Amino acid sequence: MASFKKYRVGGKFRLSHIDPDDTPFCEGDENAQRTELDALAVELDELQDLLNAEGKRKLLLVLQGMDTSGKDGTVRWVFSRTSPLGVRVTAFKAPTVDERARDYLWRCHAVVPRTGEIMVWNRSHYEDVLVPVVEGWIDKAEAKRRYAQINDFERLLTETGTVVVKCMLHIDKDEQRERLQARIDTPGKQWKFSMDDLEVRTKWSAYQQAYQNALVATSTDHAPWHVVPANSKRHRNVMIAQLLVKTMRQMKLKPPPPDPALKGMIVK
């Protein structure tokens, strides 16, 4: 297995030094990769069962990335073998009037995972240190304040039994062009296309910079960021599945010990 080290965000991390075309976690031919992904998905299902049986901890997977970077596809393939009983997904859109009337962490806190559950956030509170920064709605001091608030919030989660895994799906501007074009040109996919995506696309560099700053400021020991080269969809899936399996194996999950009081009990 390749090492995650290069992709884990630390103090000197530069997003621009990660090549979105890289595929370090892909081994063998296409078939071998499919087989591996399926095996990982099956193991994730087993691990989630154990997470539920243990009944103490929970897991939060945060997915961020530019439009078309593959957040939905990641969920589809990485969790292709897990029961919907144990995995929930929340997709964060532009905040509603009701959500804007509260602090930006309010709607996130409302949907943190419950004990035994894997929760996936498709976009997240990180949108609130990306969009407002790029649009100039908040200044540097406010962005800095938010990074600290986010770190505090995530520390609360981890200190209360949540393992937080954060992945930034890293594609390049050419790849996005192709994917947007495919949405426009394919009748069955056109409903996924929005003119807003083109508008955001014009601010590509500003978003890369905002990501750079946010990633470095919020990659903590308790909730580190990983950047996932994601031009290759298979690589993206395999790398994230590997990261999750590795993380959950390290949790050393196991069901509660047998209850002595039930020993030899017969149901009538």
Place this chain on the structure above:
Amino acid sequence: MASFKKYRVGGKFRLSHIDPDDTPFCEGDENAQRTELDALAVELDELQDLLNAEGKRKLLLVLQGMDTSGKDGTVRWVFSRTSPLGVRVTAFKAPTVDERARDYLWRCHAVVPRTGEIMVWNRSHYEDVLVPVVEGWIDKAEAKRRYAQINDFERLLTETGTVVVKCMLHIDKDEQRERLQARIDTPGKQWKFSMDDLEVRTKWSAYQQAYQNALVATSTDHAPWHVVPANSKRHRNVMIAQLLVKTMRQMKLKPPPPDPALKGMIVK
């Protein structure tokens, strides 16, 4: 394919006339059945994609049944191929203080499916016409009032774009004994066992009668009940998957037509 007619609850339906051991929807050997279930699960995934693409309607699957009747297992196998993006599950437990402070439909209304989504209720508002009836907390007149409230509530849902599918997983008392015993005897399963299950088990006949009354009173044209012989897990899964596929095919789902404004558009 077998006919659902016999299992659809109508005015003269008798729960006691349905044999939990029946397997009318199982065809061929075990392997053939597995293959069929997988094919159905894949088609359900495609249909859910279309439900989402269409962006107008939603589907609610209500699962009811005695303890160990296989509600969790149904979710696991019937939705083994659908992305957690499109299928959500809500498990209703005994109402909390906050929930008891409202009418019994309040917590259900809060988690109806959103457009494009399949929502599964693992237990549901029907618990409130089963438990209180068996325990004698409400009288016949109140039960009748609740049946009517439930029918009204479900009509609201169907009139606003929700297709409601309701399945009662029908096992017999012997089958439950075996399944409870297995939970007690298997260390890895013991965490699923609760002493409360034994208490409820002593009221088996009263629950069968409460189901009989509730099923007949709330099987409407807009939201009919199906009783699923469920001593065989494979039969239960195949029958429910077939019912869902049939129902969703009848919805004639399709993505929105291509937008003429996007024709020939090139992404830069």
